[in-house]
Amino acid sequence: MKRIGSLLQDRLALLSLFIITSTLLAGIFAPWIAPNDPEEVHMELRFASASWEYLLGNDHLGRCVLSRLIYGIRPSVLGVLAVLAISVGIGTAIGFIAGYFKGKLDALLMRICDIMLSFPGYVMTLGIIGILGVGLQHILLAFVLMKWSWFARIIRTSVMQYADAEYVKFSKTLGIGSLRIIWKHIVPVTVPVIAVTSSSAFSSMVLQLSGYSFLGLGVQAPHAEWGMMLNEAREVMFSRPELLLAPGITTILFVSAVHFFTDALQVALDPKLGSSGRKKQRKGRFQTANLQGSEVA
Template sequence: MKRIHYLLKDKLGCLSLFIITSTILAGVLAPWVAPNDPEEVHMNLRFASVSWEYLLGNDHLGRCILSRLIYGIRPSVLWVLVTLGLTVGIGCIIGFIAGYFRGKIDAFLMRVCDIMLSFPGYVMTLAIIGILGVGLTNILLAFILMKWAWFARIIRTSVMQYADADYVKFSRTLGRGSFRIMWKHIVPVSLPDIAVTSSSAFSSMILQLSGFSFLGLGVQAPTAEWGMMLNEAREVMFSRPELLLAPGIATILFVSAVNFLTDALQVALNPRLTSAANKKQRVAKTILQGKEVT
């Protein structure tokens, strides 16, 4: 509760959390939130300016930009979030097993992770897309195949810090099973590291998906996605530069919110960083009050 209280005191963290929550809710409720059909074509409204019916105007096919922006949350954010959950789940299972049991199991699993991490991420993702074909599903599958090893290594390191703790040894002495010990004693203390690592990877995966879609390798028309909207606006970037603003600002704003929330989580969940931040606040308050700092 103290960590949550400290997080809520961070104004930038709270604003970032509000932006992320609002965006996710808008994506889930897109059929009810979007004012128009995102794929409905109106050639008579090509490049139409902002109006009450179309608050952000229309694109090169007369489609509602605002509606496409809202529906674009689903592949750009929601499906990436699902992929992140699967990736973290695989990484957690392997990382916990390797970090707790160690020995030959740890050596074997880490060698597999080393092999996976030896391949350049972008190159392997492009190779997987080249084999399986373009599309959102194949990119998300490539993310899972290429990123689980990174999560497994980080989580393994976190688990090894707590596997030899006194309360874990005491539980072993009492004859409790290994998986029960991991679930009851190691998972709770590892959650902060998992949360910070996952949130930092979230923004990276969003940018990668948008980048692949911008190159025409990700989401395909007519499905709305922020990177693909940037790709469609590229052809008229000099004559109609405002078409780049909506998806560009949405991507920058959401990714920045995730990064700021990651920083806030790291401070709130790390006792050392929290103590240092509290000390700085006390020193600053003392200076402002005109008292001598000793």
């Protein structure tokens, strides 16, 4: 409770949480929130300025920019969130098994992880796209293949720190089953690591998906996606910069909110990080965001 209280006292964390929650809800309830059909073409409104009916104007096909931004949340954020949950689930299961039971099973699982991690993420994604073709589902499949081994490695390291603790050994001498020991003694202390690692990877995956869609490898027309909207607005970036700024600012705002919330979450879960640690963490988040942005570009 004290950890949650310290998190709630951070105004920037609360603002970030509000942005993240609002974005997720807008994506889930997009059919009821979006003012217009995101795929409806009105050539007579091509590049029309903002109006009461179209608050952010219309794109090169006369489609509602605001509606496309809202519907773009689904692949850009909700799709990534679903893949993240699958990757974390697989990585957590393997990490707990390898870190707790150790021995030959640990060696086998970690060698498999080493094989998966030996492939650069972008190379693996491009390879899957080259074999299966372009499309959102293929990029999300590549994300699962890339991320589960990374999560497994991190969670295994965390589990091994507690697997040999005295209270765990005492539980074993009492004849308590391994599953119960893991659930009662190890899961609670590893949840902070899983939460921080997952939230940190979330923003990176959102940027990567937008980058692939910007290159024409992800979401395909006429469906809406933030990266694809950036690509469509390139040709009029000087005459109609608002068409480029709308998805760009939305992406930056959401990714920054995830970064700041991850920072606050890590500080709340780790009492050793004081105010100086908080500043260092946020500085690191800015550097990470800049690095990820350059990778996508």
